[in-house]
Amino acid sequence: MISYNTKDWFTFIFHFHKSDTVRKLFPIMIAIGIYSATVGYLEVEYFKISKNDYIHNIPIMHGMLGFVISLLLVFRTNTAYDRWWEGRKLWGSLVNSSRNLAIKLSAILKDENDRSFFRKYIPLYADILHKHLKDADTSKQLFEDVDLEIDHHKHKPNQLKRIMYHKINDLYDAKKISGEQLITINEELTAFTDICGACERIKNTPIPYSYSAFIKKFIFFYTMTLPFGYSVSLGYLVAPVVVFIFYVLASLELIAEEIEDPFGDDENDLPTKKISENIKKHIEELI
Template sequence: MISYNPKDWITFIFRFHKADTFRQLIPMMLFIGLYAAAIAYLEIEYWVLPENSHVKNISIMHGMLGFVISLLLVFRTNTAYDRWWEGRKIWGSLVNNSRNLALKLSAILTEESDRAFFRKIIPSYASILNKHLKNEQTSKQLFDGVVLEHHNHRPNQVAKILFYKINELYMSKKITGDQLIILNHEIQSFTDICGACERIKNTPIPYSYSAFIKKFIFFYVMTLPFGYVFNLGYYVIPVVIFTFYVLASLELIAEEIEDPFGHDANDLPTKKIAENIKRHVEELL
């Protein structure tokens, strides 16, 4: 995740970060610019369309559809941000639950061997969950026609070890039945957190919705030069490029943050969170 000062306007305006959408859109912006230049040349120099040409009225369509595309992009961005923020809340719960489990075990356990076991295994869950969510195979579990062979669910394996160890402590009378129930709730929350993360990871925005927005933006921008050449002349080229940059950037930002567990610059720092959990648990145990 990018560390920055939200009050530093100058840096935002004049600095192009590697996560900036401008870099990704340069090839498409060049194509749009050449396309707009070709349409402007044909209308002004070759076809020599009169001012009362019906082509000029195409801009009316853009005025009508501008509100629609704005609503779609706002909804798209908000939906993607909700997924990003939900992922952050889920990992915040993992931090708290790991601390609570370590605190309770620190008070309950007396033998150093048992404490050393949990000192190692509790942070391991966060670390393995981080790798599990970044694995491309994880996101394909719900796809039709995709069969994942020899794919062990590693977070479940760690949770299984935790449950076995807690039950072993109970059977050896190192903890009471009441303490078993308390610890069971904390360990169960790990699996709940994993399931919530997989729900976000495995369920992308519906294909039809995402494809429609991309097509809408493309055809909206590609028809802009026809009507606005009459008012702007060759200045329609930078206007169309900038319009495309704004609309396409919103879609790219939404695509990046809708999967908060990837490797993009704006994704959640799950590796760093896992390292913090390890440090906190080792301190408590």
């Protein structure tokens, strides 16, 4: 995640980050500029179109469609940001559940071997979930002295949750945990699976294809028809005007595409690795 000062306006205006949409759109912006200048030249210099021709009334269509495309883009960006923010809330809940479980076990468990087990396995769940959501292979040995027998063709977070639950059940059978304490601990363990399932729902359910494709086509054809209506009024200035309009509309779509999957490797995605490292540090302090 990019760290920045939200109040530093001039930095935003004059600094171009590598995740800026200008860099991604620059080639197509150049192509649209050339296309717009060509259309302007043909209308003004070759066909000698005047303000009395019907083609000069095309901006009426753009005015009506501009309201529609603005509504679509607002809905698109809001939906994408909701997914990003929900992902952040889920990982915040994982932090709290990990801390609560560690606090309860630190008061309940007296044996150092049992405490050491959960000191390593509770933060391990966050680390494996981080790798699971990024579709990366999970190593069998994430810590120097922990060797997990994990089948990498199966659901990795579920396997780790099963290992922890079996350990909790063994402690209950050994009378190290009472029935009331088992119920209390079970609430935090259940939250782990709920969080994992919710993150998978965001990861595996993108915006419907037809909706995303329609917005892209709408932006393309809307932009491509702009030079025909504005060349008579703006002349060769139509090229930078159309390029700027395309930049604004396409940038909103690119931003929405980037943040709708908050568990990827983009610059603005959630720092799940950093969060999992913080969980490990906090758990080691508690147990």
